[in-house]
Amino acid sequence: MYPGKWAAQTPDKPAVIMADTGAQLSYAQLEERSLRLANHFRAAGLGVGDHVAVIAENRFEIIEAYWAAQRSGVLITVVNRHLTPSEVSYIVHDCDAAIVLVSRTLEHAYALIEACADVPEIIVIGGSSAPDRGVGADGVDGGGAERPLLDYEAVLAAASPERPDYEARGDDMLYSSGTTGRPKGILPAPLDQPVEDPNVAIVQLFTKLLGFNRDTVYLSPAPLYHAAPIRFVMTTHAQGGTAVIMPRFEEREALTVIERYRVTHSQWVPTMFVRMLKLPEEVRRAADTSSLRVAVHAAAPCPVEVKRAMIEWWGPVIWEYYAATEANGVTAISSEDALAHPGSVGRDGLKGIAHICGPDGEELPPGEAGVIYFENDKAFEYSKDADKTAGTRHPDHPTWTAIGDLGWMDEDRFLYLADRQRFLISSGGVNIYPQEIENELALLPALSDVAVVGEPDEELGQIVVAYATAADPSSADDADPQAAAEALAADVVAHLRDRLARFKIPRVLCVVDELPRTPTGKLVKRNLDPARVRARVPLRA
Known part of the structure; x- marks a missing residue:
């Protein structure tokens, strides 16, 4: 489990390399x-x-x-x-x-x-x-x-x-x-x-699934306070590999580091993929990523087009897993299965059995969206918070736990994510999933980032509102911000018109300088501030 045996066998081998300075920490x-x-x-x-x-x-x-x-x-x-x-x-x-x-x-x-x-x-x-x-x-x-x-x-x-x-x-x-x-x-x-006990579930799971071994060179471009990076480093060291740590993610530097250290394994979030895909074509073509055996992503749903573009670029090394810090369940999907089941985050059974349940706890049939529960013998607990812990339990099955994600499964038990319960928009009695809209806008060249939320409306209950940042900084600094925002709004409507039902297309576009994201790429929608909106434009689908 711990790397002491590798210190005895390969004492001078780098356990950790800092990507920016090249400094090494041996076993x-x-x-x-x-x-x-x-x-x-x-x-x-x-x-x-x-x-x-x-x-x-x-x-x-x-x-x-x-x-x-x-x-x-x-x-x-x-x-x-x-x-x-x-x-x-x-x-x-x-x-x-x-x-x-x-x-x-x-x-x-x-x-x-x-x-x-x-x-x-x-x-x-x-x-x-x-x-x-x-x-x-x-x-x-x-x-x-x-x-x-x-x-x-x-x-x-x-x-x-x-x-x-x-x-x-x-x-x-x-x-x-x-x-x-x-x-x-x-x-x-x-x-x-x-x-010394080798029976550590996460080490066993990812070693078997993703092939961590003594030859692994694992790249972490994300902060080590996040669950996935620190636990992947642990898995790397348990198997005697080398972890390469970036101080922060930068898309060009990430490609350079992969080539320099012949990285075999890496872990990303979808926003990192989007930023790398938006690099100039000549930069992407020149990048040598041939050493990669596994590029795993998680933490947020990945738009189908983003994943397809990454597989076309890096080859069938892209893996996705769906899990949470709570570790109540895990699904995973390979490149091949992702192309065959676009949008899926994989099958259950790696850790926990998935159940999709309605508002009263009833289990829903394939194809219907509801709350995702995982069935496990050992349910997680929140420290010092019995009420929050109780809120994660299924009303009839105490070993079924949920963290607030919505999704559905197909007939073959491939799981698809819809959104977080809190972010679900109810407009005119119809449920709208913001993530679906955000996924469609992820690769729109005119935008660099987008968040979709519901806004109170007297007639419909809620309307769909998109917060976005412009890909071209000069447009954000335009002498007429409203005119620049209207041009972005036209691009958004034109892009979505043939991709989404009309009722899902945002009613309003709010242009901002920056969206509130954590360094791990997660949107913090509760921190969206209407006072920071540069321009607000009604959209006409």
Whole structure:
């Protein structure tokens, strides 16, 4: 399970490479550094089931801390570094973190430290430079904090390098993305196994499905606080491969990194595909992606045309899986099956059995859309929130759980996503799924991004409204924003007229400078702000 055996067999092999600098962390270094940090956790009094949290940009120390938790019985929460200090404080206190690790190079590092001031121990990552009003080179407060802070490197140097006789397996306790409310911590299974135990469900699943092995070079272009990237890194290390980490996604650089490191496996979100597909043809043609064996995507529905275009470009290496941080079920689909079943996210049975249910919990026949439930022997729980946990259970089957996604299955049990329950639009008594409209607009050249929502209407209940950003920045800066918006509106209507029923075509187009997305590509529709609309144009289908 943990990479100690690879440190013995291939000590100098890179476990992690930072794509921007080329800096490498070998298996021997990962073994020693994670062991020292795990021993520090034990010396600080942490036992099985206690919590640590880490807030940092993509860097080696996140992975070291992750494996330190995995080999000490500790639960680790990797926190979204883009959250405000108050949002971070909520998660740190909600998970009862006894130790918090904070990168001093974050812009708001000092504010984060202040927000976590009552946590028993704070360890600061990142060299000798001090953040404003923050930590000095000696590892002690440099500007007003009321308590001493520990320096990460000093902690490792002082910790024992000796491996104890028994290392309990830890786990992550990650939080949902919070796109529809407060993030929720998902409790893992009980921690009662030794770290050497190979029976880790996610490692077994993705190793078998996607072929992770010692030759794997896994590229992560996404933030490591997200469930998929950190768990794919874990799977890579469990099999002795190398993880290549980008500090942030940039479409041209991603193609360069694939070629430079001969990447075999990678994980993406659909918005990354869209941005790469919109690169100039000559750039895409020149990119060498021949080393790729698997390019897996998830986190949001992928428009059919986007997936088809990626398969045409990269070949049949595209895989999609549907899952959630809650890990209540998994489906997966290969390139071949995706072309044969456009829009599907695959069959169930990998983990959990899918059921499509109506508003009263009745199971629906193939072809009818409803709430997606997964049947599992072990249902997930939200930390400290029995009411939210209860809200995920089927009224008649307590082992059936749902996270709020809508979908339907065909006769062959291929699952298709419709949308989130909260985003469903009811207009004139008809249900409209925003994702269907967003998918159709994803590759419209005139737009760089789009979000579709329902807006209250006295006559129809709701009307369909599209928020969009222009692909051409000059159009957004036009001397007459309204005229530029009207030109975009004409493109939208012309594009959708033959693709969607008239009632699904948005009634209004709102042009904005930027849409609220998380760094993992998820739309945060509750943060759409009408006050930031540059121009609002009625659409006439």
